[in-house]
Amino acid sequence: MAEILAAGEALERALALLQGGDIVAIPTETVYGLAGDATNGIGVARIFEAKGRPRFNPLIAHVAGMDMAERIAVFDPLSRRLAQAFWPGPLTLVLPQRPGNGIHPLVTAGLDTIALRMPRGFGGGLIAKLGRPLAAPSANSSGRISATTAQAVAADLGARIKLVVDGGATPVGLESTIVKAEGEKLRLLRPGGIAAEEIEAAVGMGLLRGDAAGVEAPGMLASHYAPDAAVRLNAKTVGEGEALLAFGGQRAEGWRHAAAFRNLSASGDLREAASNLFAYMQELDRSGARTIAVETIPFDGLGEAINDRLSRAAAPRDNTQPTT
Known part of the structure; x- marks a missing residue:
């Protein structure tokens, strides 16, 4: 080690x-x-x-x-x-x-x-x-x-x-x-x-x-930053056995029954959310939940980068080809 x-x-x-x-x-x-x-x-x-x-x-x-x-x-x-x-x-x-x-x-x-x-x-x-x-x-x-x-x-x-x-x-x-x-x-x-x-x-x-000519820089492949669990974006409800990655003060319906729960920023601070994103995704992934439901996160400021990472984590995964 x-x-x-x-x-x-x-x-x-x-x-x-x-x-x-x-x-x-x-x-x-x-x-x-x-x-x-x-x-x-x-x-x-x-x-x-x-x-x-x-x-x-x-x-x-x-x-x-x-x-x-x-x-x-x-x-x-x-x-x-x-x-x-x-x-x-x-x-x-x-x-x-x-x-x-x-x-x-x-x-x-x-x-x-x-x-x-x-x-x-x-x-x-x-x-x-x-x-x-x-x-x-x-x-x-x-x-x-x-x-x-x-x-x-x-x-x-x-x-x-x-x-x-x-x-x-x-x-x-x-x-x-x-x-x-x-x-x-x-x-x-x-x-x-x-x-x-x-x-x-x-x-x-x-x-x-948009319209970049192929892979010009790291982090541009469709599937990236992926946990073992599936990722479901803009969740309004939490299904049975799902973990919840929350943001802000308003909760998705059924959140109290989530298999695991983390809030990127209870106050809605995007800088705090960015700093917590990967660590909280790893923690929810370790919970054993098959899916991580993610509440809606605004796109302004650092929200653009957070949503970029989440959309790549949620992208379909081609297990026959390596990803970045």
Whole structure:
């Protein structure tokens, strides 16, 4: 089983594993990431192997500063404004790759673009110490619920990795928002830990949605973030044996008879709901209920990202093909 070390004690151990081409689960402000040296093909391959992730699905490369980012990708003025406004933080930018950037092709899944993010905290310090970017998708089995605690990582991947760095519960609780500049416009590829409205306010324009050309970034496959239980959205009633994932103060009919119950935010706070989403889904899944009924959650602010994750969790699952 993986060793679990507190973030304050884990830097040198994590660094040694990464330098040796191994992988490490690390905390970020969004969710826990499964990190490997993005320039090391063996390390990157181990990420895909540990997760059971399809190799056509690209990874995000994480950087420690703009100097590192500029060596990897070509920034247009609009993307540079976003980096200045939101980095370090839960924003990923999809950018053209700079030739000869040293990133292993597995990271980008053969695309001529690369997804870049600059994390806060332990991850940023580890990257700076390593001196190379880290590829770090969420630290969970492919297609399953993302981990927001070290214990959740260990329960899922503990037999496949050597180290989990424990930084406590992740404060944001959702993966990063992913955007891509298209000329003078911006397209939202994945809603996440920064609300679309915040990005629109920073650049003074609306974000385009939909019509993305295939899988351009992580988290774009239809089925994703899935528990073992089925997921039923916009529930007005709770059926026999169902667990209930609630939101706000108004309850679905029959909620007192739910097999298990969690409220993302009794006060209707979407930021609190986002931080609780994956942990509460895991708890309800462990209850043994065959279905998780989910009350309606508004789409404004972080509600867009929450609903995105829930809709992918509820999507039909093709068990013959791996998911992200």
